[in-house]
Amino acid sequence: MTIKGWAIFGIVTACVIVFTAVAFLFVNENMARSKKRIFTSLGVVLVAGSLIIGAFAGLHWYYTETAEGRRAVIDQQSNINNGLERTINILNADGEVIRTYTGVIDIEGNDGGYVVFDYNGRRYTYYNCYLESIADIE
Incomplete structure (x- = not known):
C-alpha cells in the first residue's frame, strides 16, 4: 500500500x-x-x-x-528509489537504436518532443528522439 x-x-x-x-x-x-x-x-x-x-x-x-x-x-517505489531497474533504448525518427542504457533509471515525463532521464547520477536529454523502456517490475 x-x-x-x-x-x-x-x-x-x-x-x-x-x-x-x-x-x-x-x-x-x-x-x-x-x-x-x-x-x-x-x-x-x-x-x-x-x-x-x-x-x-x-x-x-x-x-x-x-x-x-x-x-x-x-x-x-520509483520515487523512493530514484527510478526503476530498467533497460531503455533511445530511438531516432526512423526507429533505429541510437543508444541503450540499463540500470536504475528515472524517466521524466514530458510532451515537448524530447526525452529526459537520470542515470548514474547524470541527467540525459535527447531531442527529437523516442524512448523505449522495459522496466523490471514485480
Whole structure:
C-alpha cells in the first residue's frame, strides 16, 4: 500500500475510534446497567471493528488488484528509489537504436518532443528522439 493509502486508512481508523468513543459515552449516559447496555456496547465495538477491517481490506484490494492501484505502488517505489531497474533504448525518427542504457533509471515525463532521464547520477536529454523502456517490475 502507498503512503497515501496508509494515510487514508489512518484517518478512517481515527474517525471510527472517535465515533466509537462518542457512542460509548452516549450508551453509558442513556442506558441503565442492563444486558441491553452490554449488547449495545458490544454492537458498537463490532461495528467499529468491521469498519476498520473493511477499510483495510478495501484499500488492500485496491492497491493489489486494480491496475491504477498497482501503478500507484510502482510510482511510489520509483520515487523512493530514484527510478526503476530498467533497460531503455533511445530511438531516432526512423526507429533505429541510437543508444541503450540499463540500470536504475528515472524517466521524466514530458510532451515537448524530447526525452529526459537520470542515470548514474547524470541527467540525459535527447531531442527529437523516442524512448523505449522495459522496466523490471514485480
